[in-house]
Amino acid sequence: xxxxxxxxxxxxxxxxxxxxxxxxxxxxxxxxxxxxxxxxxxxxxxxxxxxxxxxxxxxxxxxxxxxxxxxxxxxxxxxxxxxxxxxxxxxxxxxxxxxxxxxxxxxxxxxxxxxxxxxxxxxxxxxxxxxxxxxxxxxxxxxxxxxxxxxxxxxxxxxxxxxxxxxxxxxxxxxxxxxxxxxxxxxxxxxxxxxxxxxxxxxxxxxxxxxxxxxxxxxxxxxxxxxxxxxxxxxxxxxxxxxxxxxxxxxxxxxxxxxxxxxxxxxxxxxxxxxxxxxxxxxxxxxxxxxxxxxxxxxxxxxxxxxxxxxxxxxxxxxxxxxxxxxxxxxxxxxxxxxxxxxxxxxxxxxxxxxxxxxxxxxxxxxxxxxxxxxxxxxxxxxxxxxxxxxxxxxxxxxxxxxxxxxxxxxxxxxxxxxxxxxxxxxxxxxxxxxxxxxxxxxxxxx
Amino acid sequence: xxxxxxxxxxxxxxxxxxxxxxxxxxxxxxxxxxxxxxxxxxxxxxxxxxxxxxxxxxxxxxxxxxxxxxxxxxxxxxxxxxxxxxxxxxxxxxxxxxxxxxxxxxxxxxxxxxxxxxxxxxxxxxxxxxxxxxxxxxxxxxxxxxxxxxxxxxxxxxxxxxxxxxxxxxxxxxxxxxxxxxxxxxxxxxxxxxxxxxxxxxxxxxxxxxxxxxxxxxxxxxxxxxxxxxxxxxxxxxxxxxxxxxxxxxxxxxxxxxxxxxxxxxxxxxxxxxxxxxxxxxxxxxxxxxxxxxxxxxxxxxxxxxxxxxxxxxxxxxxxxxxxxxxxxxxxxxxxxxxxxxxxxxxxxxxxxxxxxxxxxxxxxxxxxxxxxxxxxxxxxxxxxxxxxxxxxxxxxxxxxxxxxxxxxxxxxxxxxxxxxxxxxxxxx
Numbered sequence: 001x002x003x004x005x006x007x008x009x010x011x012x013x014x015x016x017x018x019x020x021x022x023x024x025x026x027x028x029x030x031x032x033x034x035x036x037x038x039x040x041x042x043x044x045x046x047x048x049x050x051x052x053x054x055x056x057x058x059x060x061x062x063x064x065x066x067x068x069x070x071x072x073x074x075x076x077x078x079x080x081x082x083x084x085x086x087x088x089x090x091x092x093x094x095x096x097x098x099x100x101x102x103x104x105x106x107x108x109x110x111x112x113x114x115x116x117x118x119x120x121x122x123x124x125x126x127x128x129x130x131x132x133x134x135x136x137x138x139x140x141x142x143x144x145x146x147x148x149x150x151x152x153x154x155x156x157x158x159x160x161x162x163x164x165x166x167x168x169x170x171x172x173x174x175x176x177x178x179x180x181x182x183x184x185x186x187x188x189x190x191x192x193x194x195x196x197x198x199x200x201x202x203x204x205x206x207x208x209x210x211x212x213x214x215x216x217x218x219x220x221x222x223x224x225x226x227x228x229x230x231x232x233x234x235x236x237x238x239x240x241x242x243x244x245x246x247x248x249x250x251x252x253x254x255x256x257x258x259x260x261x262x263x264x265x266x267x268x269x270x271x272x273x274x275x276x277x278x279x280x281x282x283x284x285x286x287x288x289x290x291x292x293x294x295x296x297x298x299x300x301x302x303x304x305x306x307x308x309x310x311x312x313x314x315x316x317x318x319x320x321x322x323x324x325x326x327x328x329x330x331x332x333x334x335x336x337x338x339x340x341x342x343x344x345x346x347x348x349x350x351x352x353x354x355x356x357x358x359x360x361x362x363x364x365x366x367x368x369x370x371x372x373x374x375x376x377x378x379x380x381x382x383x384x385x386x387x388x389x390x391x392x393x394x395x396x397x398x399x400x401x402x403x404x405x406x407x408x409x410x411x412x413x414x415x416x417x418x419x420x421x422x423x424x425x426x427x428x429x430x431x432x433x434x435x436x437x438x439x440x441x442x443x444x445x446x447x
Numbered sequence: 448x449x450x451x452x453x454x455x456x457x458x459x460x461x462x463x464x465x466x467x468x469x470x471x472x473x474x475x476x477x478x479x480x481x482x483x484x485x486x487x488x489x490x491x492x493x494x495x496x497x498x499x500x501x502x503x504x505x506x507x508x509x510x511x512x513x514x515x516x517x518x519x520x521x522x523x524x525x526x527x528x529x530x531x532x533x534x535x536x537x538x539x540x541x542x543x544x545x546x547x548x549x550x551x552x553x554x555x556x557x558x559x560x561x562x563x564x565x566x567x568x569x570x571x572x573x574x575x576x577x578x579x580x581x582x583x584x585x586x587x588x589x590x591x592x593x594x595x596x597x598x599x600x601x602x603x604x605x606x607x608x609x610x611x612x613x614x615x616x617x618x619x620x621x622x623x624x625x626x627x628x629x630x631x632x633x634x635x636x637x638x639x640x641x642x643x644x645x646x647x648x649x650x651x652x653x654x655x656x657x658x659x660x661x662x663x664x665x666x667x668x669x670x671x672x673x674x675x676x677x678x679x680x681x682x683x684x685x686x687x688x689x690x691x692x693x694x695x696x697x698x699x700x701x702x703x704x705x706x707x708x709x710x711x712x713x714x715x716x717x718x719x720x721x722x723x724x725x726x727x728x729x730x731x732x733x734x735x736x737x738x739x740x741x742x743x744x745x746x747x748x749x750x751x752x753x754x755x756x757x758x759x760x761x762x763x764x765x766x767x768x769x770x771x772x773x774x775x776x777x778x779x780x781x782x783x784x785x786x787x788x789x790x791x792x793x794x795x796x797x798x799x800x801x802x803x804x805x806x807x808x809x810x811x812x813x814x815x816x817x818x819x820x821x822x823x824x825x826x827x828x829x830x831x832x833x834x835x836x837x838x839x840x841x842x843x844x845x846x847x848x849x850x851x852x853x854x855x856x857x858x859x860x861x862x863x864x865x866x867x868x869x870x871x872x873x874x875x876x
Binding site: 127129130131132134135136137138139140141142145149153156157175176177178179180181184187215218219222246247249252253256260278279280281282283284287290291294318319320321322323324327328331332334357400401402403404405406408409412413415416 | 465467468469470472474475476477517518519520521522523525526527528529530531532535536539553554557558560561564573574575576577578579581625626627628629630632666667668672673674676677678679680704706707710711713714715718723724725726752753754755756759760761762763766
């Protein structure tokens with residue numbers, strides 16, 4: 001019955017508020033709209049909403065100066081304010097607010113008691129935040145937020161190491177999981193109170209599921225795993241997170257740490273292949289492939305290298321415009337040299353008819369360049385040079401124009417290094433003047 | 448009456464050939480990419496209908512008001528950044544700096560006093576009053592103070608304690624943890640290098656092993672990951688590369704593969720940059736990724752490369768400006784990741800930073816401007832006043848515009864600015 005899914009969401013509070021206001025302004029306004037009327041009645045009947053609607057403070061709040069009451073203006077539990085000019089504000093980065101999936105506790109003035117009013121906390125004087133007389137970047141904290149953190153500051157100041165302090169860190173984390181000071185304090189308490197770390201694992205598992213792009217939660221998990229010296233759940237846990245977002249950077253970081261720390265390499269190549277089966281363009285999976293092989297067999301064994309080259313070419317054939325595969329091919333052959341790998345030029349050239357892409361062309365440039373660099377006798381140097389330049393021009397002018405500046409630079413570099421001195425086809429700049437002033441910020445170097 | 452504007456790259460006939468080719472094999476990656484491309488196409492088509500002859504415009508007024516307000520008040524939506532308030536100061540001040548909007552003296556003073564409250568008694572700065580010191584807000588606070596550049600601002604920083612803090616987070620392997628008891632990644636090296644360099648507290652041992660640790664973050668892709676072994680990522684690549692430049696060790700990177708990696712991160716259709724291969728475009732990478740090109744240009748030059756362009760960084764400057772101006776501006780002020788996303792101060796800062804980089808090539812002797820749209824779109828060129836390579840790296844501070852002042856360690860006052868990092872000296876410890 002809710003707007004977006006089977007669970008109530010912000011959209012419902014918003015619409016409910018609007019419809020309540022309609023009823024206030026004209027009590028019969030919803031009579032001809034039975035579905036809307038029933039929607040409003042059902043939400044109003046939810047226990048905590050009912051309590052809110054009946055509470056005095058709520059009844060006194062105005063809406064738009066009409067003397068009626070707005071549910072939205074009284075709600076403090078909702079973490080994204082509904083005020084007009086604030087609706088557009090998103091918040092960034094480590095902890096990006098997920099726009100669609102807000103979980104809302106029912107707005108309650110009825111059931112929740114501020115810490116400052118709880119008798120078990122009466123001995124502790126809350127410490128308000130000292131932003132100074134003329135604050136900047138002042139956040140309009142909710143009353144709950146202020147209350148919890150005022151109490152947290154008090155605990156911190158007294159260096160209190162108690163169960164109630166531990167419980168408060170849970171509240172504080174719930175309000176701002178990016179507060180690394182709170183996490184640090186929680187860890188101090190976990191040790192000081194000799195808390196059950198298995199329980200903590202369950203806790204951190206839930207938090208990470210909820211906020212998988214936060215640095216602190218992953219770091220905390222790592223600490224607990226270290227203390228327990230038990231990585232047994234980790235690979236499965238990370239796999240679960242990756243099943244929701246196969247490229248979560250923190251998840252991969254944690255996975256690599258676990259594998260290296262506890263030497264858990266078995267089965268990882270298979271796992272990577274599963275991921276690549278699902279999405280051959282998953283660059284994180286390609287990176288993991290490299291990571292595993294690097295730390296196990298290495299690439300110097302020619303049978304391994306062969307296997308990898310063949311595997312990669314196979315993936316390339318499936319999706320020739322998948323840059324990850326081409327980058328991997330290049331990456332694993334760098335050390336040995338692209339032009340030294342037997343038959344590679346032929347295999348790649350063969351792909352040109354059916355699997356052409358700017359990446360194939362770029363790969364050929366790399367291969368030709370490698371042939372020139374190693375002065376390989378297997379190749380006609382002049383031919384390599386000419387072809388490389390031809391392809392650079394093709395990329396710069398037609399197939400990869402976004403990288404025009406780069407390909408023209410590569411072309412000039414090749415000419416400069418391997419050219420016979422005859423000027424070849426135009427690259428965007430004339431030869432630079434032989435002066436030191438061409439560079440940003442070059443000051444004469446001091447003795 | 449407006450003159451006909453030069454044609455935008457994104458409106459050319461052949462632009463649709465740049466759309467992603469999924470080779471008939473759809474995966475999550477290709478679906479997400481196509482979704483973004485469709486939304487960008489939508490933006491282009493709306494733009495073409497509305498702005499038939501006008502030029503892309505940077506919404507200066509709107510951005511200014513968004514920033515001005517945010518510097519004072521933020522909604523409760525910002526509760527999740529309560530441990531990053533110096534960042535909010537920095538993002539907003541740097542954005543104002545790029546827009547060449549002055550900060551009134553009273554406001555500047557209030558910022559100084561606030562940041563002073565964020566300074567930890569044990570050194571470094573934290574996310575807010577009474578929180579623990581952390582390298583990220585330390586970076587933000589020091590750079591914000593350098594943007595303000597007043598004597599009051601410089602005086603806020605307790606340099607000796609800052610050095611103590613840096614030592615307290617230094618690891619035996621050369622890396623730094625972000626805070627005591629915290630995580631390691633390459634951001635920390637950059638934060639440490641930046642603040643140590645700006646405040647002139649680099650000692651002979653502070654960065655022992657750091658450059659080697661950073662170098663080990665460069666991977667098979669050519670870019671750098673957050674820690675050794677991880678996928679190459681724009682944010683971490685910028686941090687690692689910039690840190691190495693400050694330490695004078697950038698030549699130890701494989702510059703060629705790094706150059707190939709970063710130039711490949713510019714999206715052929717959108718014009719903006721992605722953070723990692725096969726991921727989506729995001730306005731903030733206009734700085735983290737495009738910002739690498741000036742660093743690499745200079746590094747290659749120092750190696751004796753005579754084939755570098757004398758007129759442009761090695762990325763498509765017009766395309767990036769188109770992406771930022773057409774796709775990343777909120778009409779009510781503020782910039783963003785991509786169409787459909789909300790504005791925020793982080794994206795405002797880095798989209799504007801990227802715009803500036805795309806507009807300006809070179810230095811005061813050799814300056815090439817490419818302003819897309821009206822002339823009023825021009826942002827501050829952070830290079831123009833900055834004679835030292837240190838500033839080149841920072842992209843952030845205008846501190847060195849002011850004349851160098853005498854150093855006074857005992858009261859922790861003023862810095863002595865060095866024009867050339869070869870002459871960096873340490874004066875305490």
